[in-house]
Amino acid sequence: MKLYYLKGSCSTVPHIALEWIGQPYEAVEMSREAIKQADYLALNPQGSVPLLVDGDFALSQNVAILTYLDNLYPDAKIFGSKTVQDKAKATKWLAFCNADIHPIFGRIFNVPTYLQGNEELIKQYRQELAERLLRLYAIADEYLSQHQFFGEQISVADVYLYITLRWSQAIGLDYSHLHHLTAHYQRVGQNAGVQSVLKQQGLPA
Incomplete structure (x- = not known):
């Protein structure tokens, strides 16, 4: 699992969620220039972060990423509860x-x-x-x-x-x-x- 992020941005939220989950992941720091390049835009046409790549599945938008991670790892309780x-x-x-x-x-x-x-x-x-x-x-x-x-x-x-x-x-x-x-x-x-x-x-x- 790979997370693309900008330092100190809202993409820090799923970065911390991945840390809480405790499973192997790779965090890739991007620049504002890099997220506008063709190879990144092929993954996320919006040219923004965060972007989570899980195998051949690419997902943008914080709420979507965090919901996906919570569904994969409910025991981590990244939303603070399981109820x-x-x-x-x-x-x-x-x-x-x-x-x-x-x-x-x-x-x-x-x-x-x-x-x-x-x-x-x-x-x-x-x-x-x-x-x-x-x-x-x-x-x-x-x-x-x-x-x-x-x-x-x-x-x-x-x-x-x-x-x-x-x-x-x-x-x-x-x-x-x-x-x-x-x-x-x-x-x-x-x-x-x-x-x-x-x-x-x-x-x-």
């Missing part, structure tokens, strides 16, 4: 990170062409997106005030949130007033599988 309802709860939070939080970072990192050259408008644009992020993070913070993780135990949803919080730190977003979020970040960061993958990717813990 249907608890897995559904973790899946909800995984979707929250993937579909609600993540796209905002895409807009922050890729300023629309029509704004380029106008620093004042760019600043306002990014500030509005930062405020939207904080509103979403407040929803997660409220849930985490009553729960250690998004599943019965640590799950891929927790890891996805953790990765987006690393991005938040990179852009200087202050979420320190969300105390449960901060504590959750620390809990996830102490996980052995998370630590192992950060080291493999050459990222600071």
Whole structure:
């Protein structure tokens, strides 16, 4: 089994899931240039990561990859549980990170062409997106005030949130007033599988 990833990106989530599963796998670091090359596009026409290749089966999209891995290795409980309802709860939070939080970072990192050259408008644009992020993070913070993780135990949803919080730190977003979020970040960061993958990717813990 082979996972193609970009360092520190959302593809870190299935990388950690594979580490938890404990079966042999190969993690292939890509560059933004490499994922646009013909040989990679033949596997994933979207030219994005993550991409999981299992024999002659190639699968993109985080949610699909994580669901596939969970179905193959249910005992690893990468969704934090083996029960249907608890897995559904973790899946909800995984979707929250993937579909609600993540796209905002895409807009922050890729300023629309029509704004380029106008620093004042760019600043306002990014500030509005930062405020939207904080509103979403407040929803997660409220849930985490009553729960250690998004599943019965640590799950891929927790890891996805953790990765987006690393991005938040990179852009200087202050979420320190969300105390449960901060504590959750620390809990996830102490996980052995998370630590192992950060080291493999050459990222600071």
